[in-house]
Amino acid sequence: MTDPHPVIAVTLGDPAGIGPELIARLFADTALFSDVHTVLVGDPWLWQDGQNVAGISHRLPDVDSFAAARDHDGPVFLPLDSVAEGEVGYAEETAAGGASVLKVLTRCLDAAQAGEVDAICFAPLNKFSMKKGGLRHEDELHFFAEQLGVEGYFCEFNTLGTLWTSRISSHIPLKDAAEYVTRERIVAASRLIYESLKLAGFDAPRIAVAAFNPHGGEGGTCGREEIEVIAPAVRECQAQGYPIAGPFPADTIFIKARDGEYDAIVTMYHDQGQIAIKLLGFKQGVTVQGGLPIPITTPAHGTAFDIAGQGKADVGPTRNAFSIACRMGKSLRLQRLASAGA
Structure with a gap:
């Protein structure tokens, strides 16, 4: 055998x-x-x-x-x-x-x-x-x-116990982060972390997508990425059968994830997820090379x-x-x- x-x-x-x-x-x-x-x-x-x-x-x-x-x-x-x-x-x-x-x-x-x-x-x-x-x-x-x-999409995942994060951009200047907020990258990052969680033993991974702007853009008065890019990307994932939800304001979504509502969060730039994960448990974190x-x-x-x-x-x-x-x-x-x- x-x-x-x-x-x-x-x-x-x-x-x-x-x-x-x-x-x-x-x-x-x-x-x-x-x-x-x-x-x-x-x-x-x-x-x-x-x-x-x-x-x-x-x-x-x-x-x-x-x-x-x-x-x-x-x-x-x-x-x-x-x-x-x-x-x-x-x-x-x-x-x-x-x-x-x-x-x-x-x-x-x-x-x-x-x-x-x-x-x-x-x-x-x-x-x-x-x-x-x-x-x-x-x-x-x-x-x-x-x-x-x-040749396809790849990114780092940061994990802490059963909570994972991915991001659509990584080691770039913050002033360039908005350029990476695209429908294609959000869909790719969401699908990738879902499939990776399945490989890691999660039976039915629950994925949340973070907003890019403060307070989720406040209905377009504080940025329109949520309306024009992120929400359509989430709907595209859902249409493909992936259990993806969002976008959620970045300053509160980690509280929901910490309390067990989600297994992973797709973040819009490096520190948006890194700060939260390291604050929750820097001494136990793991980086997974995704894709x-x-x-x-x-x-x-x-x-x-x-x-x-x-x-x-x-x-x-x-x-x-x-x-x-x-x-x-x-x-x-x-x-x-x-x-x-x-």
Whole structure:
């Protein structure tokens, strides 16, 4: 019988940050790995350093390919030399550290394209280091999309427990945000987060769309995007059978979502959703890279250079990110097997 368990790739993140420590703490929770094949990818010295900082010792068998993970019941380690120990130190933004991250992620993405990986969970990255190390893209999501040949709509989701958010624009100046408020982008973002929630195990996701202007535009006296763009986009989603509602004033919709009325909110620009999610629970948040051929997740916080190497990192968000990757990876694996007739 074809193995129904997904292969989950895990990376150590930026070598100068708290990522290696977080992954060492993650792998101490053996219950997380019972029904998935987990492959940790990275430099042996960096993996050992993370264990030393966390005060935890792991013995993972080495493998030379992602496919070999299916021959093991527990997690395995795929060694990859990407940076020398003397090239980076804690809390340093370096080209060497950024290049290391890009090399490891590229190895995982190549495996994903080959059908060897069903999901990826990466420890925190540092965008400045990545750009010094050769990243030509706006951010890691655009890097992933190009590497995986994505041509359709994609965006980041921010999650906190059972509450997810998407957005129709991301890392752009706020003065440009109105240009991205289009019917096409709202429809695409709404449909994408609905389908992603289904993959993550939500049986009947409930989606709300936020307004763009204060107080929802106040009937057109404080902006007409709600009347001319957002409401028509919501109606288009509804006509296609998606349970999408809105637009709702952005300063109150998160209260409804917090109280359980909605599972996800489509926001109109980066900080509209980010501020609310981080205020509700910054220390537990997860970022999901939406619209890619496979699920890719990471904790919502950064590399925390201020505590790197000190053994203080909280593994909670990383555990949450790994759990979402596993859930979505399992669903994707089953879909693939069903499509193949296995």
